[in-house]
Amino acid sequence: MNRIINKAKLSEEVYMIRVEAPLIAQERRPGQFVILQLDSDFGERIPLTIADADSVEGSITLIFQVVGKTTHKLADLEEGEIIENLVGPLGKPTDIAKFGTVVCVGGGIGVAPLHPIAQGMKRAGNYLVTILGARQRDLVILEDRMKAVSDELIVCTDDGSYGRKALVTEPLKELCERATAPNLVVAIGPPIMMKFCAETTRPYGIHTVVSLNAIMMDGTGMCGGCRVTVGGKAMFTCVDGPEFDGHLVDFDGFMKRLGAYRKQEEDAHEQCHLDMAAQRKEAGQ
């Protein structure tokens, strides 16, 4: 259980691992996530979205960016090693149906959770347009896999090093103005990107689903740390989400809650670097 079958580095900070998890592989649906923990006593629990699953092999694929101590340690695990605790699938699955034209917008690491949703939407018979955005060329992930399920694929980078030099909202707006406007937009990425995607589609009245990566502990509704205001009501990302109507989410409040432990997280990450450097030095001597 929870053995890392395969590990690949997608870019400087982004890793993809395939993990043995037969039950999760069997039950998971697009839109769901897992929570993992590397040490039962002192480790923290972090939510990660499921990028893919193979129910025959009994594995799930996780893609993560090294942003803090736990993701750093996770990236350090090698093939064959075990993730001590892994629980899921959690959250409500995406509502997959034939809507007509569906636009999937993925920003940075957000392409990972978007992948199974795009797969599902395509399989349900939708005309699928995908927009991938990243800061620069080497941060564009899963382009091939997304291309395989999309009728159209648009790639943009902030610095123009690959694809269009644009923010994802630019092609999104163009799609909204087409004669056959999208029936549904699914946007997953950094909160600021999802906020502006929702603002882009709002004037056109196109239903826009976003997936929120809140601070979370149990993932079963117990702690309430992941609450977010949606349409004026407090909702729990873990049991009411993670997907919500982007036009109703209070993104400003959400982003401020995300920063609640930033200082401590940054300190811990820095300490983690120092510890690792010390260990390497020790090993070298």
Next chain:
Amino acid sequence: MHTNNAILTWQRSEKKLGSEFHMSHKTRDQLRDEAGKILADLLNRKDPLKPKDRLAIPSQDMPAQDAVQRRSNMNEVALGFSAEQAQVEALRCIQCRNAPCVKGCPVRIDIPGFVHAAAEGDFKKSIDIIKASSLLPSVCGRVCPQEAQCQLECTVGKTLKDVDKAVGIGRIERFVADLERESGAASLPFIKPETGKKVAVVGSGPAGITAAADIRREGHAVTVFEAFHKPGGVMVYGIPEFRLPKKIVEAEANALKAMGVELVTNFVVGRTRKLKDLIDKDGFDAIFIGSGAGLPKFLNIPGEDFAGVLSANEFLTRSNLMKAYDREKADTPIINARKVAVLGGGNVAMDSARTAVRLGADEVHLVYRRTEAEMPARVEEVQHAKEEGVIFHLLQNAKRILGNDAHQVIGMECLKYELGEPDDSGRRRPVVIAGSEFVIDVDAVIVAIGNESNPLLKQTTPDLDTNKWGNIIADENGSTSLDRVYAGGDIVLGAATVILAMGQGRTAAAAINELLAQPHSVDPLVVASSTCLTGKVLL
């Protein structure tokens, strides 16, 4: 204005603390020596003790860790009786014929029986009597609200016209249970021959553990599914180390494993596996749901979405289960607040306030909209909180939380209340005093006003009937709207106590055992075709 008010409350609690405090300031050794002298005197008497003599024996104080020292550690506060104290306290019981204490106990422990054995110094017999009815005596001796249950009914307390002078039933229970556990001599219960039937238990809290043990004793295979990475439910994520050491919960979980119960962590029934699939596909013959309350309530007031506002569940889980109090070792961060407000008056509120003290807050304000008399918390916890310097704001409640542009908490606007007519709960309803707004200077707010039921199982099991609060509807045997599915504990009761959850686990276990005792209760085809999925991959 607000500062004066806080100081007044603080002075009141200081004053009250004065008289109670000196008693508990005696060390454990002093209390033991005093009890030893009393005991020698009692045992030397020629005539058997008459009720009058017993009523004259002084009630024994619980030795406690020094209030100043414990503000900066997580170690257990109540240190437990010595053998001498336990026996002296037990000798206070007059063995009244009608034994009203038993009626006050949700699991009907033979209280006069175990107290009598303790009074005779036969602690082994004493714990055996308790264990016939209760699986978690070390836990219940610590966390039961005895003064509202067995001890409320105690004839000794009634005769002395003071519930605090009732026989310390819970403290004796704790002593005999600890003695057995620490001696390592705890005996495994007798388990009947394997029946070949298997039962799934959802949740490893008090209800689940009790049900699992009772069902296992009948010879059925039992698998307990726990969503978290450690078993124990509220006993590990909710109740702090200083009130219930985790090694005790671990020992209870190990005892369950020693009985042959399989404990599967990181498994969310409803998500990792659908509830009905456990019966339809995995071949379980019955299910007990004891998944707990666990969906924190908020006040729905402005500012509650600020980053420094958190539920008691989140705060306590970070500190307890995730060990965030150990800032050096733990990866999980926890708020680093200077001035903390805790909203609520129950045990969870006390646990939160006292945890905040230990995490180093300069001031901890407990804000409760009724008076101390209406507080649902255990008396001992209220007293300990005061001793540790928690500032009580009674008849007050939050109106809104104030924040800066970064959504950090910078204060809390409160309202004052007075008591009006009794409400549905029989407690006098707090009525707001118009225009009484004032501001407390705080930088974090912990909301401890209770839980709603967890929606997860209902979401994934639409046929499972729930009431308007989302609690699973179960009859007096714990039977739900689904065939072979039983439920008990907080998921049925709403947020209640460990002992009530245990009582429900026991009742449902009896119903499940009866169901499985019926011949042909299982469709052989279903069993034959079921893939033993959980057994295979989870071992």
